[in-house]
Amino acid sequence: MFKTKDGEEIFVIDGHTHFWDGSPQNQKNVHGKQFIDCFYAYHSNLSPKEWLWPKEKFEKYDAQTMHDDLFVHGYDDMAILQSTYLSDFYKKGFNNIERNYTMKKAYPDRFIINGAFDPRDGERGLDQLRADAEKYKLKGVKLYTAEWKGDSKGYKLTDPASYRFLEEAEKLGIKNIHVHKGPTILPLNRDAFDVADVDDVATSFQNLNFIIEHCGLPRLDDFCWIATQETNVYGGLAVALPFIHTRPGYFAHVISELLFWLGEDKLLYGSDYGIWTPKWLIEKFMAFELPDDVAKETGVSLSPTAKKKILGLNAARLYDVDIASQKQKLTTPLAVAS
Amino acid sequence: MTIAARSHAGRTSEIWDRLRHVTDPELDESVTELGFVTTVEVDAMDHIHIQFRLPTYWCAANFAFMMADDMRAAASAVPWVRGVSVVLGEHMYADKINHGISRGLSFQEAFGSEATGDLSEVRRTFLLKAFQRRQEALLNHLMSQGYTPEQLVTMILAELRALSVGKQGQDLVGRYLERREIVGPCSPDALAFLSAEGRHLQAEGLEVYVKGLRRVGVNAEFNGALCRGLLSVRFDMTTPLPERPKMNPP
Numbered sequence: 001m002f003k004t005k006d007g008e009e010i011f012v013i014d015g016h017t018h019f020w021d022g023s024p025q026n027q028k029n030v031h032g033k034q035f036i037d038c039f040y041a042y043h044s045n046l047s048p049k050e051w052l053w054p055k056e057k058f059e060k061y062d063a064q065t066m067h068d069d070l071f072v073h074g075y076d077d078m079a080i081l082q083s084t085y086l087s088d089f090y091k092k093g094f095n096n097i098e099r100n101y102t103m104k105k106a107y108p109d110r111f112i113i114n115g116a117f118d119p120r121d122g123e124r125g126l127d128q129l130r131a132d133a134e135k136y137k138l139k140g141v142k143l144y145t146a147e148w149k150g151d152s153k154g155y156k157l158t159d160p161a162s163y164r165f166l167e168e169a170e171k172l173g174i175k176n177i178h179v180h181k182g183p184t185i186l187p188l189n190r191d192a193f194d195v196a197d198v199d200d201v202a203t204s205f206q207n208l209n210f211i212i213e214h215c216g217l218p219r220l221d222d223f224c225w226i227a228t229q230e231t232n233v234y235g236g237l238a239v240a241l242p243f244i245h246t247r248p249g250y251f252a253h254v255i256s257e258l259l260f261w262l263g264e265d266k267l268l269y270g271s272d273y274g275i276w277t278p279k280w281l282i283e284k285f286m287a288f289e290l291p292d293d294v295a296k297e298t299g300v301s302l303s304p305t306a307k308k309k310i311l312g313l314n315a316a317r318l319y320d321v322d323i324a325s326q327k328q329k330l331t332t333p334l335a336v337a338s
Numbered sequence: 339m340t341i342a343a344r345s346h347a348g349r350t351s352e353i354w355d356r357l358r359h360v361t362d363p364e365l366d367e368s369v370t371e372l373g374f375v376t377t378v379e380v381d382a383m384d385h386i387h388i389q390f391r392l393p394t395y396w397c398a399a400n401f402a403f404m405m406a407d408d409m410r411a412a413a414s415a416v417p418w419v420r421g422v423s424v425v426l427g428e429h430m431y432a433d434k435i436n437h438g439i440s441r442g443l444s445f446q447e448a449f450g451s452e453a454t455g456d457l458s459e460v461r462r463t464f465l466l467k468a469f470q471r472r473q474e475a476l477l478n479h480l481m482s483q484g485y486t487p488e489q490l491v492t493m494i495l496a497e498l499r500a501l502s503v504g505k506q507g508q509d510l511v512g513r514y515l516e517r518r519e520i521v522g523p524c525s526p527d528a529l530a531f532l533s534a535e536g537r538h539l540q541a542e543g544l545e546v547y548v549k550g551l552r553r554v555g556v557n558a559e560f561n562g563a564l565c566r567g568l569l570s571v572r573f574d575m576t577t578p579l580p581e582r583p584k585m586n587p588p
Contacts, residue, residue, distance in 0.1 A: 183396040
């Protein structure tokens with residue numbers, strides 16, 4: 001919970017968090033090492049100095065640390081745990097749903113867990129999705145389209161197999177599809193980060209919401225164009241938001257483009273924990289004001305209402321969170337604990 | 339310094355200068371200014387040895403190959419050069435790219451079944467984005483100097499080249515003209531400003547059109563900042579990050 005100077009309480013739902021194991025013990029090969037090293041470079045590049053972690057903590061942190069970083073030191077009230085497998089890189093997967101579930105069991109009112117599917121898994125994958133949907137009451141999944149699987153270096157949302165999985169997800173009541181674009185996909189001569197397939201499936205699956213992580217970056221320009229035409233496409237702010245510290249001018253331009261093309265109802269805060277932590281992200285976001293020249297150029301404003309929507313109200317709508325009753329659930333045990 | 343040594347240094351700097359004109363296609367910035375090129379050596383046989391690196395292990399293979407291929411072509415175009423090697427370090431596809439470049443293979447040949455053709459389409463896509471970004475910067479500048487939409491949409495290339503717009507304006511004109519041919523023929527009487535699809539622009543709505551292009555530049559500048567930062571962290575560079583490239587007038 002973030003409290004403004006005027007005492008207003010802002011309910012925060014973190015749309016993108018991970019409980020991963022990127023440790024050397026879990027790495028299968030050089031790609032597993034390079035993957036977590038790349039995340040660490042994002043962390044090192046964009047975090048304020050006082051929030052830099054040692055590499056060992058970054059590779060693998062425990063449930064208590066994560067809980068405290070999000071909810072005790074940080075301002076998150078709830079967080080969505082995303083599942084990412086990367087089974088070709090990590091022995092037990094990077095952050096599999098079972099590992100996420102241990103977190104959910106420990107702090108049931110704090111976490112929403114999302115599953116994952118990979119259309120290349122065929123019937124076995126569909127069975128798994130059904131089982132996961134039932135066991136974990138899934139309302140969302142995270143898709144990493146650049147995941148390596150044997151000879152395959154990724155897939156598109158428009159592949160016929162992707163359609164089958166999206167149809168199944170819709171039947172199972174999984175309505176939030178988080179999409180993370182990555183650097184590889186075959187054929188390699190095409191643009192791996194192309195977001196055109198999002199446009200296609202968003203049109204075909206009107207009852208699903210597509211939350212594009214990193215707001216389509218590094219294709220923000222194409223993403224904005226697509227998202228403005230589709231009512232069910234959202235942008236997740238991970239990676240863009242931490243620029244608020246080292247390069248606030250860039251953040252101002254990006255957020256104003258997003259407000260201009262998508263609007264304040266379509267953006268979701270996400271810390272991308274453990275790459276970044278909510279404490280400093282939210283303090284800086286709440287204190288941030290668009291520079292006059294940027295606001296004038298785009299004609300948008302990042303008002304207190306817009307901030308509240310981005311930090312929690314939009315995610316609450318997508319995940320059917322009743323904020324009033326959730327607040328009550330969360331404050332009771334905390335009062336006892338203190 | 340001996341004459342031989344000086345000419346060796348001169349030859350090395352001549353190659354650096356050629357490489358300065360090779361761009362990262364996605365960022366539309368010079369590979370040398372981005373800090374990607376680490377080594378340029380001219381050996382006794384006038385063979386050139388270039389080494390480069392990228393901000394992450396995962397940078398897209400197609401762009402990495404394009405930069406390597408463009409650097410090889412740029413160095414090879416120098417008359418006294420007798421051979422060129424370009425080596426990419428610490429990248430998921432380093433082996434394939436280095437092998438392909440050393441043998442003079444096309445992207446398709448280097449990547450076999452992982453590719454379905456050459457890079458012309460993706461290259462064009464990003465040249466168009468570079469064109470849009472450079473056009474937005476120039477149009478904004480000219481409008482701020484008092485040129486009206488009517489003047490701009492009817493201006494021909496000969497007139498654009500002859501404009502008296504100061505040093506900054508000239509740089510923007512120069513950068514724009516480097517990409518102008520992508521969208522249509524560049525005869526002196528051709529219209530200076532066309533859309534990415536090669537269409538004529540309309541005076542009415544020109545400002546809205548230019549605002550629509552803004553997101554292309556915002557995206558590229560953001561990516562440029564991210565890439566510089568990741569490169570700096572990955573290779574523990576202690577030199578301060580370069581200033582943000584001034585595409586747009588202050």
